[in-house]
Amino acid sequence: MSHQNYGIRSLIAFVSVPLAAMLVAGCSGSNTASTTTTTTNAVTGNAFVIGTDAPVAGVISFTTQIQSVNAIDSSGNSVSLVSGTPTVDFARYNGLQTLLDLNAVPVGTYNSVQITLGTTTIGYLNTQAGAAPTVQTEPATLSTSTIKVTLPTPLIVSQTGPVGLRVDFDLYKSIQVDSTGQITGNVTPTFNVTAVAPSDSGGHIDDFDAAVVSVNASGQSFVIQGPHGRQFTVQVNGQTEFDNSESLSDLTTSSIVEVSGTIATADSTITADEVAILSQDGFHAGGQVTYVQPPSGTATSFDLYVRDLLPTTTGLSLGQIATVNLTGNEKYFIYWMHNPLTQFLFNSKALLPGQHVSIGGPASGATNAQAVTAKRVVLRNWGFNGTVVAGSMNSGNDTFQMNINGFAGLLVPGPVTVYLGTATDFRDGLTSMTSLTAGSNIRVVGLLVKDPLSGNSVLLARHVDQLN
The missing domain is CATH 2.40.50.140 (Nucleic acid-binding proteins)
Structure with a gap:
């Protein structure tokens, strides 16, 4: 298909809404599948996917396989907005949004969205006084795996500007509890879906972790590959801020970065407003600190609930608690804080349970989940x-x-x-x-x-x- 046949990018955001939006989430369960129509000569645009959440009490993960996300027009024609069947942890982001996908879709007016979920697992934190917390998991039983949501304002994909969807998953209303507040394992998937523009707050990419594939210094850009295998081009400019006094010239194909920014209207690249190098050695893990040893003074180790992992072929796995050993040679910094005093706010004496951090280092230091080593520790929002x-x-x-x-x-x-x-x-x-x-x-x-x-x-x- 020629370049002229491609229209503007549309965006999809996967998020869990604030409680206020949870109470008015407009969604309905449906087991009726719409007909998927593929038109080889259709004029198309692209769709990108973003994520956040608001966890129910005690729930540390809600991992589900996205079987499909389809936009449906008034004639019942359906187009796919997500490639493959990515696995997403809806409890990973709380108040932040991440890019999940970007795909070509036919231009047109879409009035509803149908989401189909696959295998789902709930993880929750088990705490005991004086002991390191552990994670318990159980399979979720979905009341329906296919949810159809009518859009309050149609999604209009055209060739004149980017558009998108903000798909809010409501963990609080979805996960059922008994009369004592205990999780039952039953889930009624609840979504709130709205059309947005990239300039809207719902279209901003707050938090996207990816591996650097290539760097184009003269073009002020670099290519990254996200956790679901898709590649994206990131553009930097005079307004882009690099953390830790680093720059584009510090990026290599061993770098793993965190990027914040927006989808550009002209070519659907990511225009970065913030870049942090999480690792220079090809390995990165991120998540919540659950335990620090010793509890006060200089930490010699901490436990990390692993939410993010690149690559996934080390001794660590998503959803587990790993122990990170500290040697005193690690480099500490804070994402989105450009101040020399940050070293006094975050260091081996300032680690706390509940902090969201990333660690970076060589993959050889992550072969044993009970004895992980790192070169960088980054505090994140x-x-x-x-x-x-x-x-x-x-x-x-x-x-x-x-x-x-x-x-x-x-x-x-x-x-x-x-x-x-x-x-x-x-x-x-x-x-x-x-x-x-x-x-x-x-x-x-x-x-x-x-x-x-x-x-x-x-x-x-x-x-x-x-x-x-």
């Missing part, structure tokens, strides 16, 4: 759900306190002080700290750090979201 503590709002210090709940609440003792800055934004109905009310459900997306003076856990807020 993550979303912490909880409730606002009454009387804690301090406008003079731009702080308030929250009690963290969900599985992170099992790791982080409360209450936790939240620090606001000039770059903190309030979303989903909140406009400022004055919008907060005692006991309200919120999510703070940011960095969990140890106060160097008190030793207490504090949050540096990037986003504050209303959840009800």
